[in-house]
Amino acid sequence: MHIKAIPALEDNYIWLIKTGEDVVVVDPGESEPLIDYLQTSGLKVKAILLTHFHEDHVGGLSELLASQKHEVTVYGPIEVEDQVNQVVKDGDRLEINGWEFEVLKTPGHSAEHISYLMDKHLFCGDVLFSAGCGRVFTNDYQAQYDSLQKIKALSDETQIYAGHEYTLTNLAFSLTIEPDNQDLMNQQQAVKDRRSKGLPSLPTNLAVVKKINLFLQAESLKDFIQLRKVRDQF
Template sequence: MNLNSIPAFQDNYIWVLNDEQGKCIIVDPGEAEPVLKALEENQWQPEAILLTHHHHDHVGGVKELLKKYPGLVVYGPEETQDKGTNRVVREGDKVNILKSEFTVIATPGHTLGHICFYSKPYLFCGDTMFSGGCGRLFEGTAENMYDSFQKLNHLPAETLICCAHEYTLSNIKFSLSILPEDDELNQYCRKVNELRAKNQSTLPSSLGNERKINLFLRTNDVDLKEKINKETNLQQPQQIFAWLRTKKDTF
């Protein structure tokens, strides 16, 4: 399978997996036009759509794509039923498409019904985990999101984090505001700056990389605890996660 990203809106990515025969899977098509253009240019034939949650910038193109390809199966959580989903999936379900098996992982936090799709090595995680960050808590709690991060952190280090937004640089800048002398963060920041200067994508990242540079995965980190405890006295990783998310909201 080949992984492709289609830019959409200001900073979204619509992901496409295609096989050697040109059949493909579309993930979170927030708008139809760039997808239809890519399908035509690459002569791809869509087999299915995967949806992670109900927000418009992830589902806005579904109905137009279904008009063009009325036989498409659209897999998504219950909260996307009115957005075009015709096959509701839940935690632990297995979805078989193009000789690949995708496991559905429930990851509430950004929305209550948010899910991710995992088929080694690809993790389509919508707005749950970003490179260097995590999604805003529009419906769920910090504890929800922390628990979702722990689930994803059990996946192999080589897992590719196919998130839906190019937020990496702002996330790393936030992390450096907390740990300005961290070697891993500074190295990654230089790499990300170089890529963005060339208008190149920073995604996908790997879970192994995220364990080094994503503070939301480093809530047991001694340096992070020491820095945070200059302002407050938080010890539990869930509390540190919530503190980070609150700080990021106003960064």
């Protein structure tokens, strides 16, 4: 099994979980780079997982399906029920390609946002980023805070596969809040090096994220709301 990022749109990642010639696609936000890659590599889509309804996560779905010559099962939360074969909910366990994916409800960014945990790999859409978290479009800050706490409780070795390359922006923001934080500075240098080579900053493991993510570190809902509102203006 190998997991690969396909950069899409401005700063999205489409995640591919490959086993031999079979691939599971997470959040196909744009069809062109994805279909190009699948055709060049001779890969066949087994299933598609959606985390939430935003266009930059589902925009490539219909063209991707049209490009496949066989039936593909699409899974997603109730907010994308028109686009999926199977609506999934918190606690569901999906058996795909010999791998088990557990569904975790992680609302706040959108009302029905879900994440998928496969072994120690978490595909978390826009709920959590390496050094940040998704904007709370629902205004349900409690839900978003609880979603972050739920992820924080997972094993430290969990690899985080988020939907966007926002790491440097989030680190720059975090350094305005904690300018002397050495962990933030070290991570900023490490990520700059990776990005200058054209490599994604993701995945990263939860132990690292806990060290550098001020949103995960917020000790109360009140602190989280304050931080998120400052970030919205950054």
